[in-house]
Amino acid sequence: MGGRKRKPLARSGVFDPEDAKRIKHTRIGVWDMYEERQSDIRIPGSSRLETYGQMIQGLPYVWRMLKDICSIRRCWMLMSLYFLVEVAASLIPAVSLWYSGQLLHLVETAVEKRTVDKDVLLQVAAGRVACTVAERLLQYSRSRIALPLNMAIKQFYSAHIFNAMARLDVPTFEDPAIQRQLESAWSTSWKSSVAWETIEVTSNVIMTIIRVLSQVSVLIGVLRDQQDGTLLAVLSFSQSLFQWFSVRRSNFKSMVWAATTKNDDYVRMQGLKHLVDNPSHRKEVVAGNIGEHVTKLYREAAGRVGDEAGDFPEMRRAYVVKDRLTFMSILREPMRELPQIVFTLRAVQYPASIPISLASLTLINHTANSFSSSLFHLFGESFSLAEQFASVRKLYEISNIPNRIVDGETPFPENQQGLRNGISVEFRNVSFQYPGTEKYALHNVSFKIGAGQLCVIVGVNGSGKSTILKLISRIYDPTEGTILIDDRDIKTFKLADLRRAMSLLFQDYTYFPLSIKENIALGNPDLAMDEDKIREAARLGGALEFVDKLPEGFDTYLDRPVRDYYSSLPEGTTTLFGRQVDYSRVRGVGGMRSTDASTLSGGQMQRLAVSRTFMRSLISETESSVGLLLFDEPSAALDPTAEHDLFERLRALRGNKTMIFSSHRFGNLTRHADLILYMDDSEVQEEGTHDGLLKKGGEYARIWGLQAQAFL
Numbered sequence: 104m105g106g107r108k109r110k111p112l113a114r115s116g117v118f119d120p121e122d123a124k125r126i127k128h129t130r131i132g133v134w135d136m137y138e139e140r141q142s143d144i145r146i147p148g149s150s151r152l153e154t155y156g157q158m159i160q161g162l163p164y165v166w167r168m169l170k171d172i173c174s175i176r177r178c179w180m181l182m183s184l185y186f187l188v189e190v191a192a193s194l195i196p197a198v199s200l201w202y203s204g205q206l207l208h209l210v211e212t213a214v215e216k217r218t219v220d221k222d223v224l225l226q227v228a229a230g231r232v233a234c235t236v237a238e239r240l241l242q243y244s245r246s247r248i249a250l251p252l253n254m255a256i257k258q259f260y261s262a263h264i265f266n267a268m269a270r271l272d273v274p275t276f277e278d279p280a281i282q283r284q285l286e287s288a289w290s291t292s293w294k295s296s297v298a299w300e301t302i303e304v305t306s307n308v309i310m311t312i313i314r315v316l317s318q319v320s321v322l323i324g325v326l327r328d329q330q331d332g333t334l335l336a337v338l339s340f341s342q343s344l345f346q347w348f349s350v351r352r353s354n355f356k357s358m359v360w361a362a363t364t365k366n367d368d369y370v371r372m373q374g375l376k377h378l379v380d381n382p383s384h385r386k387e388v389v390a391g392n393i394g395e396h397v398t399k400l401y402r403e404a405a406g407r408v409g410d411e412a413g414d415f416p417e418m419r420r421a422y423v424v425k426d427r428l429t430f431m432s433i434l435r436e437p438m439r440e441l442p443q444i445v446f447t448l449r450a451v452q453y454p455a456s457i458p459i460s461l462a463s464l465t466l467i468n469h470t471a472n473s474f475s476s477s478l479f480h481l482f483g484e485s486f487s488l489a490e491q492f493a494s495v496r497k498l499y500e501i502s503n504i505p506n507r508i509v510d511g512e513t514p515f516p517e518n519q520q521g522l523r524n525g526i527s528v529e530f531r532n533v534s535f536q537y538p539g540t541e542k543y544a545l546h547n548v549s550f551k552i553g554a555g556q557l558c559v560i561v562g563v564n565g566s567g568k569s570t571i572l573k574l575i576s577r578i579y580d581p582t583e584g585t586i587l588i589d590d591r592d593i594k595t596f597k598l599a600d601l602r603r604a605m606s607l608l609f610q611d612y613t614y615f616p617l618s619i620k621e622n623i624a625l626g627n628p629d630l631a632m633d634e635d636k637i638r639e640a641a642r643l644g645g646a647l648e649f650v651d652k653l654p655e656g657f658d659t660y661l662d663r664p665v666r667d668y669y670s671s672l673p674e675g676t677t678t679l680f681g682r683q684v685d686y687s688r689v690r691g692v693g694g695m696r697s698t699d700a701s702t703l704s705g706g707q708m709q710r711l712a713v714s715r716t717f718m719r720s721l722i723s724e725t726e727s728s729v730g731l732l733l734f735d736e737p738s739a740a741l742d743p744t745a746e747h748d749l750f751e752r753l754r755a756l757r758g759n760k761t762m763i764f765s766s767h768r769f770g771n772l773t774r775h776a777d778l779i780l781y782m783d784d785s786e787v788q789e790e791g792t793h794d795g796l797l798k799k800g801g802e803y804a805r806i807w808g809l810q811a812q813a814f815l
């Protein structure tokens with residue numbers, strides 16, 4: 104069948120494998136497959152209705168897409184050319200059919216008059232040849248136009264999707280439904296372009312209709328006066344309809360399915376395979392001397408599973424092939440022969456008409472074949488068309504996804520100078536649950552940090568320290584209660600202003616897949632081009648020394664996002680294009696990495712993250728537009744000297760700005776703190792200064808005692 108592979112149409116509702124009425128269960132090897140039964144629960148024609156519904160819903164978006172594409176000058180010209188070529192190409196079969204009709208006419212005259220008009224014969228022959236040449240030329244032009252058009256459209260939409268994704272906040276981005284929506288718009292468009300595919304499919308449908316209509320009208324014209332013409336036409340077309348019907352039935356089975364395996368041995372076998380083929384486990388495998396033991400485990404598991412241990416796609420393919428023999432498919436081939444059989448019987452009846460009927464039969468068969476393939480095409484494409492239209496809708500809808508964190512209207516701060524004296528932060532009865540969880544990460548928390556104060560939040564793992572910092576920066580909003588910034592509800596301020604005025608170093612900081620220079624520079628996009636500032640930030644963060652020692656220095660990519668490709672390199676090749684060849688990806692075409700993130704130590708990575716923070720806020724007190732500095736365990740991976748130096752530099756550069764640390768360690772920092780919040784079980788259990796809390800003799804004092812003792 105022509106056309107593209109069908110993608111499932113997204114439907115509402117839920118898929119419940121336990122629902123035996125709607126779901127069919129099949130065992131395939133070690134797998135349990137659950138398929139949605141289609142025929143018995145569907146109103147006849149409903150899927151078609153759904154398809155048309157989807158198409159109509161998508162139409163305004165497709166129109167917008169066409170307008171967007173045509174607004175790119177180059178695309179407009181290429182598109183017009185593309186459609187011209189397509190229309191010309193779809194008319195060729197009809198023209199060639201017309202020539203065949205002329206040929207038939209010649210034969211007819213020849214039979215009657217026993218002479219052939221040579222000029223007409225030559226003309227017809229030349230016409231037929233011209234048709235095939237034109238077909239080839241048009242095919243070539245189509246591919247030449249399609250490539251640049253596709254690339255231009257893809258480029259345009261990749262920027263559109265990029266922007267749609269870049270603007271989303273954390274709770275929105277983490278929502279599984281949004282993830283799914285993004286993925287369906289993003290993944291397909293990354294590989295090929297939704298917009299381009301839509302143009303292709305739409306034009307395919309239009310062209311198929313033009314092709315069928317033009318061919319049928321030529322055929323009617325040619326066969327109008329032929330004896331048996333109608334009978335042969337009906338037979339040929341009905342067999343192609345039959346074919347279409349039988350294949351359609353077997354091909355379009357349920358697209359809604361899920362599969363799982365409950366075979367523990369099979370699962371263990373896969374785990375063991377990863378254990379031995381993944382380089383990251385090798386150290387442990389060797390040091391633990393477990394090679395022989397895991398081989399034994401693997402053999403035992405494999406023995407129990409037997410030959411059924413195929414992965415799902417492989418087993419399913421085998422299953423689908425087994426299932427293909429249907430009654431319709433057996434009848435399909437004999438049906439093909441039907442016109443010939445009828446024709447032979449007619450020839451026996453009327454021997455005088457043989458040459459004419461023979462020619463008409465060929466003509467009709469030819470058209471019927473092309474008609475039947477067009478029909479297949481049209482059917483497949485009309486489904487694709489609905490899917491494509493739905494994809495275009497999704498493509499545009501992602502730029503309208505509302506963010507969960509609602510923007511405020513008041514500019515912040517009222518005066519830029521005020522920022523230098525810090526920002527005050529107050530929590531009033533704040534409770535918070537992470538989306539989709541029942542447990543409170545913070546429960547009824549209240550405290551006030553004055554402008555310019557240094558606050559340290561301490562407490563055990565999971566007590567809610569990081570969550571406080573995330574709420575202050577409005578990564579999330581509280582479930583209950585209010586947060587005040589400079590005595591006003593945080594929600595009233597413009598988000599962009601608020602985030603510009605704060606700097607947050609996360610505990611689980613990540614590396615952008617960009618160069619070290621950009622990793623630091625993105626701390627402050629306004630200074631991104633200032634190399635001196637970047638070096639200074641790296642120095643303050645304690646990263647300058649080791650970055651300078653890297654072969655590519657600040658231009659080093661920690662994890663190069665684009666791989667180089669190679670194939671069958673001679674064994675002695677260890678470096679290529681100045682980079683190490685990564686033989687861990689030996690299958691097929693391989694990739695190469697440059698300095699990998701894993702070649703830096705945890706402490707070095709943390710120094711880079713701290714450098715980004717310095718870039719953002721602490722390069723110089725006067726230039727900074729930040730009034731609140733939030734640090735979540737900034738020194739967890741640093742050695743004691745580095746930690747000491749870091750805190751010294753932070754304290755020296757912060758001036759009067761408010762600074763909030765979350766930390767496990769009681770020491771350097773807590774002693775200087777204006778306010779210590781001791782957290783336990785999602786609540787602030789104790790608050791005060793170091794001396795005050797020691798005097799109180801509560802949990803803080805007890806843990807301080809424990810840590811101090813360790814050094815005695």
Ligand SMILES: Nc1ncnc2c1ncn2[C@@H]1O[C@H](COP(=O)(O)OP(=O)(O)OP(=O)(O)O)[C@@H](O)[C@H]1O
Pocket residue numbers: 537538540543544562563564565566567568569570571610765
């Ligand atoms: N993204 C999340 N989704 C769901 N629950 C979360 C998420 N992040 C944290 N939690 C939960 O919220 C609670 C508080 O976590 P939080 O990270 O604030 O603790 P913490 O005091 O900073 O811990 P640590 O000292 O280990 O960094 C924990 O129970 C944690 O499991």
